[in-house]
Amino acid sequence: MPILEGLRIALRALWANKLRSILTVLGNIIAIMSIIAVMSVIQGMNSYVENKVAGLGANVFVVQRTPFIVTSHDDFEKYQKRRRITLDDLAEIRGAVSAARFIGAYDSSSAKVRYKERYVDQVDVQGQDLPILLPANFEVAKGRLFSRTEVDRSRPLVVLGSELADKLFEKADPLGKEIRVADTPYTVIGVAKEQGSVLGVSQDKMLMMPLTAYQKQFGTLGSISIPIEAISKESMPAAKDETRVVMRVRHRLKPNQEDDFALESSESLTDFWKQISQAIFMTASGLVALSLVVGGVVIMNIMLVSVTERTREIGIRKALGAKRRHVLWQFLIEAITLSTLGGVIGVLLGWVLCAGIQAATPIPAALSLPSVVLALVIVFMVGLIFGIYPANRAARLDPIEALRYE
């Protein structure tokens, strides 16, 4: 009996019991829907973390006192006791690191910004040296950026983030206006291009001023961050090594002492995220596997009911010449079709769920083809494995007994 014939019989039988079929594969539907959604969200998050949360351009790493990710309070205190990274360090690195194309520097804190009677609290105030490497996609949309000379002369000039500009000036032109950053006057010379938000935190409620001006106002006690862009991907390790040597020499570290500074690149964040996502994925897989086993048992159960209900049909088929394998395949195909049907519905619902997540949150959750293929292979196997027992029972029925069955 060809597979196609079995499929036809299976679909007819399943169609005759539509509601029961759907209820039977509810476990499969939910399991597959979850795995599709989880895999899509993780994959979406992977690229999101890489591109937006890390936010470092290609081939960029940052020298700073504390690493991006601090996992305990003790560590935090340890990092706070480290030596500050200063403009002298910056000068030394600029002089020594040959594998670097650009080297910037910045410090930041939070302050209240005021224009006339309007004010905005907790603005991210950044003191930037040139060139600006971080944020990676920084661009001036209106006006201009401060120049090298203006940085060297610590001129009180600012470029506003788009959200801050909107809040302070609404529709008015901010260029040339005087604003106050924690009561110190600055002149607005530019407005940055909108950068959007990362994990719900706006990146546009900020302003930039020359690092020199920043230090004049906020002091030089803060530790600066030094973003370094390597010449190419290949020269990243060389650039990191050169930087490490400069810093270790300046901090007079002995060979057996560990670094008292951090060299961070996108990988630091993506690696951390990958650890988390792997844990999420493992947990989700475990739960999905469990519900698939339950789903499989339900399918097996219903198939046994179906075999009993159709004992007479099996007897007729056998009397007319169906061999054991014909009957075996008929019921096996029915179990596989049932299970796979549940999987397909699960994929469709998972897809809808992904679209919902994408619409409602900033997390991109694109349906990934490998997860669909994997899901369908899994439900196929579930149908096969849990269909064997009922199918075998059907195949071994005695035709005389089966024909006599009422």
Next chain:
Amino acid sequence: MLIRTEGLTKRYEVGGEEIYALRDVDLSVQRNEYMAITGPSGSGKSTLMNLLGCLDTPSRGSYFLNDHEVSQLPDDRLAEIRNKEIGFVFQTFNLLPRASALHNVELPLVYSGVSREERKERAMQVLKSVEMADRASHRPNELSGGQRQRVAIARALINRPSLILADEPTGNLDSKTGDEILRLFEKLHTDGQTILVVTHEKKVAERAHRVVAIMDGRVASDIRQKG
């Protein structure tokens, strides 16, 4: 010789006790015979029919169908023989309830690996020969008892079997319809078909050319009445 049995015996064990459903039956059937097997219920005629229909294997003795010993063949070989050599007609018709008449008729061909197109074509032909072509797309529950039995006979005929084995074919039909079915059997017999009817009804047995009576698992009488 189409059928020849020698010492055909079927023995069951019920609660440690041996019961003989059939004991040393020697029977020969020629090609194109129209034979009835009669006997009261419990006589062993159903057991004999199951053995002759290759639905069951004897405890002892041999069964030659078309001069081939088939009594000790494995299940799948028996399935093949049922498929190609035997056409069953049952008292309760035993049609698949969800399938059309056409699909019911072509069912044996599914298991002999005939292509879809050929199946449809041959099923239509046989339905025509039992005057059921206009009901090909009807389901069993849309047909009368007589019509259902005609479809069942068409199904029995489709693989051009050596033998039609009918088990109480008129048992669920009123006498007029039953008569029509018996006339159909006579027509098939005239066309050269071998027909074996198992029945406890005298009226049905009388229509056959040879009547074998079974009693307590043995052949009690074997009478040729016409032809």
